[in-house]
Each structure stands twice: as structure tokens, then as C-alpha cells.
Amino acid sequence: MTATLGCMNGSISRGLVLCTVLVSLMASLVLAATPAYADGVETIASKQNQTENNACPYFIKTVMDTDWFSDRYTKRLEGIRASVALLVLDCPTTPVDMPVKALHEYQNISQDDSVSFMLGAAYEYGLHVQIDLDEARYWYKRFAFMTSGFSDEEIDKVRQRLFTFNPLIKETHDEKFDAALAEGKLASPLFEAEVATVRKLLSGPISGIIDASEYLYHGTNGYPQSTYSAKQLLLIAAQNGAPEAQYALAKAALDRRFFTMTMTRRIQLLDAQRNLTEAAKQHYLPAIKELAAFCEKYDQKTGTATAMALYLYAKREGAQDVDKHLRRLQQHWNKLLDWWLERSNRDIENEHFPICL
Numbered sequence: 001m002t003a004t005l006g007c008m009n010g011s012i013s014r015g016l017v018l019c020t021v022l023v024s025l026m027a028s029l030v031l032a033a034t035p036a037y038a039d040g041v042e043t044i045a046s047k048q049n050q051t052e053n054n055a056c057p058y059f060i061k062t063v064m065d066t067d068w069f070s071d072r073y074t075k076r077l078e079g080i081r082a083s084v085a086l087l088v089l090d091c092p093t094t095p096v097d098m099p100v101k102a103l104h105e106y107q108n109i110s111q112d113d114s115v116s117f118m119l120g121a122a123y124e125y126g127l128h129v130q131i132d133l134d135e136a137r138y139w140y141k142r143f144a145f146m147t148s149g150f151s152d153e154e155i156d157k158v159r160q161r162l163f164t165f166n167p168l169i170k171e172t173h174d175e176k177f178d179a180a181l182a183e184g185k186l187a188s189p190l191f192e193a194e195v196a197t198v199r200k201l202l203s204g205p206i207s208g209i210i211d212a213s214e215y216l217y218h219g220t221n222g223y224p225q226s227t228y229s230a231k232q233l234l235l236i237a238a239q240n241g242a243p244e245a246q247y248a249l250a251k252a253a254l255d256r257r258f259f260t261m262t263m264t265r266r267i268q269l270l271d272a273q274r275n276l277t278e279a280a281k282q283h284y285l286p287a288i289k290e291l292a293a294f295c296e297k298y299d300q301k302t303g304t305a306t307a308m309a310l311y312l313y314a315k316r317e318g319a320q321d322v323d324k325h326l327r328r329l330q331q332h333w334n335k336l337l338d339w340w341l342e343r344s345n346r347d348i349e350n351e352h353f354p355i356c357l
Contacts, residue, residue, distance in 0.1 A: 056091035058082075063098060068105035080106055084118060087127040088164060100129050111228060116143035117158060117191065121165035124190055133190065138224060140194040145216060145229035148198050149236055155195060162188055202233070206242045209233050213248065217257065231258045238275065243284035250275035250290065269298065269357055277353045280310075288314040289322065295356035296329070302344075304329055305337040306354045309344035 059082040066079030083099035085091075093099060100122050107115045120139035123132045147155070163169065163186035172180050180186055201208055212223065213233045219225025234252070237245030252258050253272035273294060279287030292310035296303045308329045311322045344354055 056086070056089060059085045059089075059091060060093055060098075063102050066102070068102065068109060076106055076109070080115065087118075087122055090127070090167075090170075093128065097129050100127070111146075111226070113143055113146040116140075116146060117162060118165070120191065121162060121188070124188060125165055125167055127165065127167075136190050137194060140188075140191045141197075142224040142226060142229075143191075144194040144198040145212075145224065145226060146232070148202060148229065148232055159187065159191075162191060202236060206237060206244045209237045209242075210244060210248055227258060238278075241282075243279035243282040243287060246275040246279040247284060247287045247290065250279070250287070254294075266357075273355070273357055280353055281351055283317055285314055285317060285319050288317065289319065289325075291353065291356075292325070295354060299354075299356035302337070302340045303356060304332055305340035306344050306356060308333075308337075308341055309348055310354075312345070313348050 062082035063079050063086065066076060066082075068076055068079065071079075079102055083102040086093060086099040095101075100119070103115050103119050103122070106112060107119065116139050120136045120143060121127065122129055122136075123139065124136035125131070143158075147158075150158075163181065166186045166188070168180070168186060169177075172186075201212055213230045215221040215223035216226050216233065217230035231249075231252070234245045234249045238249050250272040253268045253275070256268065259268070273291070276287045276291040276294060280291050288310055292307040292314065295310065296307035299306060308326065311319075311325045311329070315322045315326075347354065
């Protein structure tokens, strides 16, 4: 580590190490590069070219002047930077837990994954709060699930940010820092355990992923409630070709489970149809039957014939509970549908599943 961005000159000391750590942290705070986070690094550095104690009032004022639920987004991000600075520098605050409360407020608004690991660090190391390892595990678990699609390289970058919260860094001189880092003295075993658990889950049976998604959606069975993470797990499994996950995503779209304001109902239905089709191509019976019901409902012109073809296909594939549907469709049958049924049967045999919306 070397002093940068205006850190005060002098021999290696606790203040210099903290100064360098803080500037490094501020420069790479957010996992996805966000201009708003990049802004203000020079401001923080300029405050740090004073002494550590002189910098504290600036950060305290920044947090206190932030209305977390009303201020504009960029100002709230300034408040996050200041809150992290207060934790890293161990600035005295009133109340003591003020910076941690500020991070909680932002987490409530944004569900920000980077704030999750910051809260985990605060509770693991007792930064302005009592040490609470269960609470730390909760926030690390939340982060691990929210970033379940991250690569090893991206997670490694998080590790580099996380060690800046470790109180041991205040006692680590420059020449000993690399060795301490290499020996794992600055690592968080709680963080590593939660990341490993999620990685193991993603590489394990698909049934475990489906169950975890359900737990995350409802916040049950010891899982943090996170609609985003619930969807993310299914997306990763679906992209890896798991028909069970594709089917689960389709059902979620039909049930409006992962609804967002930017999604129209038609977009949801098209997404459901796409996932059902992908699962049906892999002969996944629940998806084939659900696609039949989908076509019957949303294709007003030829849906009856298409649904008939899909139910017949499901029966040939071994489905035991489709006869009731076939009888029901036959009650509304007419000769005009014979041609569409023949065409649909031919298309399905060639794995060209129908587009019903």
C-alpha cells in the first residue's frame, strides 16, 4: 500500500494506513461502476490530507444532512460514502450506531448488494454496534444470494473491499500488509462461508435451487427475504438449461411474482411462453401441460387445436392426467380445427413448438 490522492506524508503509521485504505475504498466502493459513486473521491481525499480526527466532522455532517428517503439519489450515495468512512476511521458519533443506521436506511430503499456486505462487516467487527455474528451472517448471506451470478474475479474484488473494514488493518504496517493479506489474516471467515454455501447450492441439485428461490421470495427457513435474489437463482439455473427452473420462471411470470413497473402484462406473458417452450423442448411434462393451457387461454383463433396437440404430446411422453383435458377440448371441437391439429402435431414432432401469443 502506498499513500495516494493527497494522503499526508510521513512514516508508516496507523493514520497513513487508514488514509490509504479509505481512499482506496472510496475509489472502488460499488461492485458495478456507477458514476455517482466515483464522484466525490477527490473531496474525501482532500479531507483526508488533514488528520484522521479532523476528517470525522465532515463525514458526520454529511450523514446527518442526508434525508435517506427524500434526498436525490446522488446525495444519498454521498451519505453512504460518509457512513463507510465513519466505520473505517472509527470516528466518534452520537448516537454511536449512526453510520450503521444510515446504511440500514439506504438498504431499505435500494436493496443495494454492496451495502449488504458493508452491514455484514459492521456486525462482524463491531463497528459502531455490538458484535453480532448471526446478524453478520444474515447480511453476508443476503449479499451472497444477491450476487449469485458474480464471477470469481468479481467476488475477489469484494474481498479486497471487505478487508478494509477489518480492525486489524489499523495495526498492520505497510511492509507487513501484503503478508497479512496473503496469510488470510484480513479475510472474513463468515463472508467466505456464505459465499461458499451459495456456490455449492448453485452447483448442486436443481431441487435445492428451486427450494431456495421459494425461501428467498417469502423470507422463510432462515433465508433473507429478497425477490431479486429469488428470481436471480432461477435465471441462472434456467440459463444453464434446467427445465425445472425454466418452468418455475414461467409460473412466476404467470402469477406476477416478479412483477416490475417496467414490465407490461404482455411482456410477462411472452416471457412465460418462452420459458415454457424451452422446457417443453426438453420433454419436461409440467411445462408441456402448462403450455397447452397457455395456448388454450391466449390463442383465441387456434388455441383449442394447439392445446389438443400439446396434451396429446404430453400423453405420448407419459403424462397420466391429461385425458380430462382432451375430453373437455373435444366438447368444443369442430371440423375446422382438424387442419390446425394436424399442423400442430407435425410441428411438435419436429420440435417446433407453437407460438400462441
